[in-house]
Amino acid sequence: EIVLTQSPATLSLSPGERATLSCRASQSVTKYLAWYQQKPGQAPRLLIYDTSNRATGLPARFSGSGSGTDFTLTISSLETEDFAVYYCQQRSSWPITFGQGTRLEIK
């Protein structure tokens, strides 16, 4: 099973700042890495798939990068609605696995 480790566990930033979230895989997932956002009481929402492809309607301030085992989700300038929990997920091999999540909170 591929283990995904997200860092940091919690990120405290202010609106307008840049956020950088990391996801490291225990073995290569090639490009098959996705990012999801989840707000309290809501279902997860797809943000990025296959490393760097934005989901339909996603603002351009969100971007994904990386390859192999190291991936990054960047939010260029935080809006208040971006404060949430973020998960990475790999679908390179079975079983599909998620990272443990990064909580992005308002400083």
Next chain:
Amino acid sequence: EVQLVESGGGLIQPGGSLRLSCAASGFSVSGDYMSWVRQAPGKGLEWVSVIHAGGSTFYADSVKGRFTISRDSSKNTVYLQMNSLRAEDTAMYYCARGPNSDSWGQGTLVSVSS
């Protein structure tokens, strides 16, 4: 518009069975890849099972042999039959569409407790 609506959750005793349903609209479940993902209270996401368009199915080790995913094209619905339920199966269960899980339902809560 794609929509997914889960149902069938509830309170069940350990060892019991439940069948979850995921009713889809705006696309055909038979032509797509459908997943179940769960989230225990206060915890992260855990992938549970998937059924491919061609009918192949896969399961997490934690549910293999106890859970079965299936679909009914005539009802455009995906199911998750859950048997031999354990306390650790307590979670919100979501269905999601596509290999990238680009659409999710609102979830249905399963509580396993005596």
